[in-house]
Amino acid sequence: MTHDTLVFDIETQNFFTDPEVGWHNYDALKISVVGVYSYEKDKYFCLEEHEREELAALFAGATRLVGFSSKRYDVPVLHLFFQRFAPRLELDLWRKEHVDILEYVVGATGERISLSKLSAANLGEAKTRHGWEAISLYRKGQIDELKEYCLKDVELTRRLFELGTDRGYLLVPDKRNGEVTKVEFPLAHAAARLF
Secondary structure, eight states, X not given: OOOEEEEEEEEESSOTTSTTTOTTOGGGOOEEEEEEEETTTTEEEEEEGGGXXXXXXXXXXXXXXXXXXXXXXXXXXXHHHHXXXXXXXXXXXXXXXXXXXXXXXXXXXXXXXOHHHHHHHHHSOOOSSOTTHHHXXXXXXXXXXXXXXXXXXXXXXXXXXXXXXXXSEEEEEOTTTOOEXXXXXXXXXXXXXXO
């Protein structure tokens, strides 16, 4: 049994706003790619829906999952995916330790912020594409570009996770006036690190 920490992000073929889906209908969402960074392997992966066995093996070996807004979107979609396609593994993502960076920000400020703005404030680097483009890339068959986009989100999330853990806080700009607030990161300091 391994004790890996995974930083991850999913992209889907469709979204809640599609007529055939409907809001909060997670069952109707279909995965296009899943980007993952494994601390144990020190390696990035970006796997497609048909690579479900490799994907399930990665998540089965993880004790901690790190994401951005992942409890609201990524985990429900991926959990249902594993229930459908890898039921014998009995892989329950809800039972794993989970660090959702956005959840900490919202808990401290009461406001949601984009990964792009949070990355710009803390890392000096914003995203170069928007989330809605991921579905368009998939539908156009631009899978290499889609994987590149997804893995960039994983990289930014990983860097925010490490920065917050190392220094104990993240800087969060107010979306109305730009005023910056220090938000304590609950896994601060080396003793709490699993990577």
